[in-house]
Amino acid sequence: MQSDSKYIVRFKEGILSRTEELHRIRTVVEDEAVRFGFDRETAFRMALAVDEACTNIIKHSYSGNPRKKFEMEICTGNDRFVVVLTDYGRSFNPNSLPKLDMKRYFELCMRGGLGVHIIKLVMDDVAYHITDAHANELRLVKYLT
Amino acid sequence: MQSDSKYIVRFKEGILSRTEELHRIRTVVEDEAVRFGFDRETAFRMALAVDEACTNIIKHSYSGNPRKKFEMEICTGNDRFVVVLTDYGRSFNPNSLPKLDMKRYFELCMRGGLGVHIIKLVMDDVAYHITDAHANELRLVKYLT
Amino acid sequence: MSQFTLSVRESPPARVIDLTGYLDAHTAPQLEEAFQSLLNEQQFNIIVNFRDLAYISSAGLGVFMAFVEEVRSNSGDIKLAEMSPKVYNVFDLLGFPMLYEIYDDEQKARAKFSNEGSC
Amino acid sequence: MSQFTLSVRESPPARVIDLTGYLDAHTAPQLEEAFQSLLNEQQFNIIVNFRDLAYISSAGLGVFMAFVEEVRSNSGDIKLAEMSPKVYNVFDLLGFPMLYEIYDDEQKARAKFSNEGSC
Ligand SMILES: Nc1ncnc2c1ncn2[C@@H]1O[C@H](COP(=O)(O)OP(=O)(O)O)[C@@H](O)[C@H]1O
C-alpha cells in the first residue's frame, strides 16, 4: 500500500497460514466493513471474499504448509475499503482464470474452483501484482456507494 | 487421438480419480515404454511424468472427488510414444504456468508446484486442448531417439 | 467455543444432518466425513438442516458437489432446508438453487422424499 | 502388498526414518505425519534412509520442503541417505542437492550431526 495521507490503515498483521485463522480473519473484515459504513449483508459477503482469498493462500500459495505466514492489511480512504493480502509463496494471478460457466459446472457436477469466482462477484476490484521483494500482493477493493 | 493407420493403441482405460490408482498407472506406462524401446531410466521418468499429470487431475481437475473418472490412452507411432489423458473436470493448461525458478523456490522454501515442472522436464512435448465434448485432453509425447 | 458441529439423526425415510456454526475450509472435512459415512451405510435420502449454520464458504459448497452425483445415481437426493437469509445468499450468488432443492422447512423436504418413494 | 511403509528408529544424536516402497501422492501423507510427530517431540536431527525406497514423486519431495525450514530454525537438519540411483535422479532433476545434504551412507549423515553437535 502506498503511503497516502488519505488512507487510514485499520488493521495490519502477519497471520499463520492455517485454516484455523479464517474465523478471526472474517470477524476482523466484517467488523471493519460495518464500522466503515457497509450494511451487514455487504460486510458479510466481503468477509466471505477475503476468506476465499486467504483459503487460497493457505491451500495453494503455501500448499498447506502451516509454518508459513501471510499478511493482511485493511485500509480505507474516501469511499474505498481495501484489503491487501501479501504472501511469499507461489505466484498466481486470479485474473488469469477464465470466467466460470455455472451451467456447465453443474452439468458436469464439478467441484472446487468457486473461490476466485466468489471474490470477483463480491469485490469491485481485484488486482494482483508481484512486488519488488517478489511477494504476491492481492488487493481487494470495495466501494461504499 | 486421430485414427491414423500409423498409430497403435497400446492401452486405453477409464480410471477412477483416486491416488490408489497411481501405482498401476506407473507400472503400465513404464512397461509399455520399455516394450517400445526406451531404456529403463527413461521409462522410469516417463512414468513419473504421467504420475504427476494424473495426480493433478485427481487433486485439481476433480478436486479430490473419488467418484470421477479420467481416461488414459497410450499409443505409439514411428518414433513417438504418446500418453493421452482425458478428464471432464476443471480446465487447465499447464503451458500457462511460468517456468519455475528453482533458486527462488529453495530460497523461499516453497512447497508444491513441482509436478508441471517435472512433466515439462521429462516429456518432449506437452499439449493441452479442450475437445469438442468439453473434455480436457492432455497429450504427453516422448520421442525415441 | 467450537466453531462448527454437526450431528446426524433419523427422520424416515431420510437422514438429517444438522449443522451448527461456521462451515469453511477448516471445518468442511467434518461434513465430508459425515456424508461419506451415510453413503457407506447406503443412506441416499439426505436432508441437510441449516437452521443453526451461521456461515458457509466455497469449501462447504464443495462438499455438496462432491456427493450429489453419487447420491442421485442411487435414486436418492441431497435436499437443503431452513437456511438463514445470509447462508441462502451464498448459495444463490453461485446459482446453486439450479441444482439443489432448497426448502424453508425440513418437513417439506421430508415429504418430498416420501412422495418420491411412493411413485 | 503394501505400497509404502515407514518406520522411525533412534540413532543418537539423530532419529532415522526408513522408507520402503513407493512414495507418491497416495502415500506421502504418512511421511508427513511421521515428520510432524518428530517435530512434536522436539526431534530436529533427522536422517531419512532411502535404501528400500523404489520411487518418489513431487508429492514426496513436497514433504521435505514442508518441514526443512522449521527443522533448521531449531538448529536441526533433514539429511538424506542411501538413495538408489533412480530416486537420486528425481532429486537431482529438480536441483534438490542444492538444499539438502545427500549421503551415500547413513553413518556419514550421523557423523555430520555429531560434529555439528560438538561445535
Ligand atoms: N493464491 C494462490 N496461489 C496459487 N494458486 C492459486 C491461488 N489461488 C487460486 N489458485 C489456483 O486457482 C484455482 C482456482 O481457485 P479457486 O477458485 O479458489 O478454487 P479452489 O481453491 O477450490 O480450487 C486453484 O485450484 C488454484 O489452482
Ligand SMILES: Nc1ncnc2c1ncn2[C@@H]1O[C@H](COP(=O)(O)OP(=O)(O)O)[C@@H](O)[C@H]1O
Ligand atoms: N489438471 C489440472 N486441473 C486444474 N488445475 C491444475 C491441473 N494441473 C495443475 N493445476 C494447477 O497448477 C498448479 C501447479 O501444479 P503442479 O506443478 O503439479 O503442483 P501442485 O499440484 O503441487 O500444486 C496446481 O497447484 C494447480 O493450481
